[in-house]
Amino acid sequence: MEAESSLRERLIDVGVDLVITEGSASLGLREIARRAGVSHGAPRRYFPTHHALLSAIARRGFADLGARFEAVVADTASSRAQLDALARAYVAYALEHRGMFELMFRHDLLDSEKHPSDRPRLRESTLPLFDLIVGLVARCRTEKGAKARQGTKAGAEPTPPVVAAALWSNLHGIAQLWAWDSLQLALGAPPSDGARVSVQVDQLVTAVLDAHLGPVDA
Known part of the structure; x- marks a missing residue:
């Protein structure tokens, strides 16, 4: 459970860094997953939609x-x-x-x-x-x-x-x-x-x- 929570927070951290450095247009699920070092489908385990991840960011x-x-x-x-x-x-x-x-x-x-x-x-x-x-x-x-x-x-x-x-x-x-x-x-x-x-x-x-x-x- 702790590892899953850590990964969820890492995905948000990556998204925060992306939106600050490159703007909101850069916040694609695949790009966030790539920079977090996980598969492109991994964010779906914690955020059912792209909008849910954007909201967390x-x-x-x-x-x-x-x-x-x-x-x-x-x-x-x-x-x-x-x-x-x-x-x-x-x-x-x-x-x-x-x-x-x-x-x-x-x-x-x-x-x-x-x-x-x-x-x-x-x-x-x-x-x-x-x-x-x-x-x-x-x-x-x-x-x-x-x-x-x-x-x-x-x-x-x-x-x-x-x-x-x-x-x-x-x-x-x-x-x-x-x-x-x-x-x-x-x-x-x-x-x-x-x-x-x-x-x-x-x-x-x-x-x-x-x-x-x-x-x-x-």
């Missing part, structure tokens, strides 16, 4: 991202400061691990109802990160005295889950559009320099946080 990405989130908020006091740290860690991770980042959120291709598995679904790794953002948004409002955003009628402010979803969407969009050099084109900035987070990216993240949470001094 993506789950490693969520574990890595979650650990980074814990590290950046460890010495951060206010909820706004924690959200700021999480936002920058999220975009930095996306630019550093583009292949893994793209794979992690493709629930439509991974463990949907079309690809049943007896293991926890990938979406169960996604939701805790989202719930963390929702909780911090709610705490931000409390710390600011639940003050209505300028220009918004009292009682009409969107709920914390809606704000968190919009914030997440904006950060995800920044990461993807920057990786594709689309934002650089729009802003007249130089093409991206690998995984380096530029001054422009920092400014974009600040603008997103201010748009959804209000300026820090507000």
Whole structure:
């Protein structure tokens, strides 16, 4: 049993290395098996479908991202400061691990109802990160005295889950559009320099946080 568990983890390790170094398009069962030093049919013993293996690989990405989130908020006091740290860690991770980042959120291709598995679904790794953002948004409002955003009628402010979803969407969009050099084109900035987070990216993240949470001094 221990040997089987070790082989299962080795297959995931190989897949993680492949997606980080060569992108998600490289994640074929045969290639993973070849690099793991096993027969091309061996992965089927542990992963009934290709999607099940991809989900296990993506789950490693969520574990890595979650650990980074814990590290950046460890010495951060206010909820706004924690959200700021999480936002920058999220975009930095996306630019550093583009292949893994793209794979992690493709629930439509991974463990949907079309690809049943007896293991926890990938979406169960996604939701805790989202719930963390929702909780911090709610705490931000409390710390600011639940003050209505300028220009918004009292009682009409969107709920914390809606704000968190919009914030997440904006950060995800920044990461993807920057990786594709689309934002650089729009802003007249130089093409991206690998995984380096530029001054422009920092400014974009600040603008997103201010748009959804209000300026820090507000």
